[in-house]
Amino acid sequence: MSKVDELVGRNVARLRGTMPQQELARQVRERSGHKWSQATVWSVEKGERPLRFSEAIALAEVLNCKLDDLMARDWSQRRLQEALFSLQFYLDRAADAVADVHSDAVPLVRQARLEAQDRVSSGELDERAKAELRYWISLAGDRLQAVESQFPREVWHGVDQEAS
Incomplete structure (x- = not known):
């Protein structure tokens, strides 16, 4: 678990807002074809699982944000x-x-x-x-x-x- 993964995870959780983790996983799965589940979202948000670049692109699309929003240090x-x-x-x-x-x-x-x-x-x-x-x-x-x-x-x- 790296500091960058923790940062990305906090930002994903913040950007997800009230959207359920299961719904985020479903939308990322539909956009990217990656096998995402609620557990995947949980692991990413905890900083325990790094993102692939293609997953980050799909996440940014689903969360309606820029890629650099996923890396923002000072939100x-x-x-x-x-x-x-x-x-x-x-x-x-x-x-x-x-x-x-x-x-x-x-x-x-x-x-x-x-x-x-x-x-x-x-x-x-x-x-x-x-x-x-x-x-x-x-x-x-x-x-x-x-x-x-x-x-x-x-x-x-x-x-x-x-x-x-």
């Missing part, structure tokens, strides 16, 4: 690293989405404000309508300023600096 560190990579991936996607919204919305709000200011200046509106439109122009300006202060352009990669 919690590995899971933390995977979670951090996943978090980074989704944060990057969120940053891209915010950048898209920012780059699409800011020019539209600016254009709407300009058109509204043109209407106020055109003389087409009575004083009450002009006052209401000025209020909305001011509100749009305030909101635009708030968005730009919360999400400065230079923070979001891929945002066109010329859009402003």
Whole structure:
């Protein structure tokens, strides 16, 4: 019984989770053709029986993991690293989405404000309508300023600096 076999055995038991040993043996047997039984799984998990490479491949397929997961020394560190990579991936996607919204919305709000200011200046509106439109122009300006202060352009990669 080697340290590596013990490590692999602990990882197999951890990866197996609540799956019964007999079920794991059946699935490995079906995938690989090796004569696995519940006793084989027990021996592997105790580190008393080394794995053949073809068995390790079948095990990884059945347990839906990578081969190196069977050899992982620091399981919690590995899971933390995977979670951090996943978090980074989704944060990057969120940053891209915010950048898209920012780059699409800011020019539209600016254009709407300009058109509204043109209407106020055109003389087409009575004083009450002009006052209401000025209020909305001011509100749009305030909101635009708030968005730009919360999400400065230079923070979001891929945002066109010329859009402003």
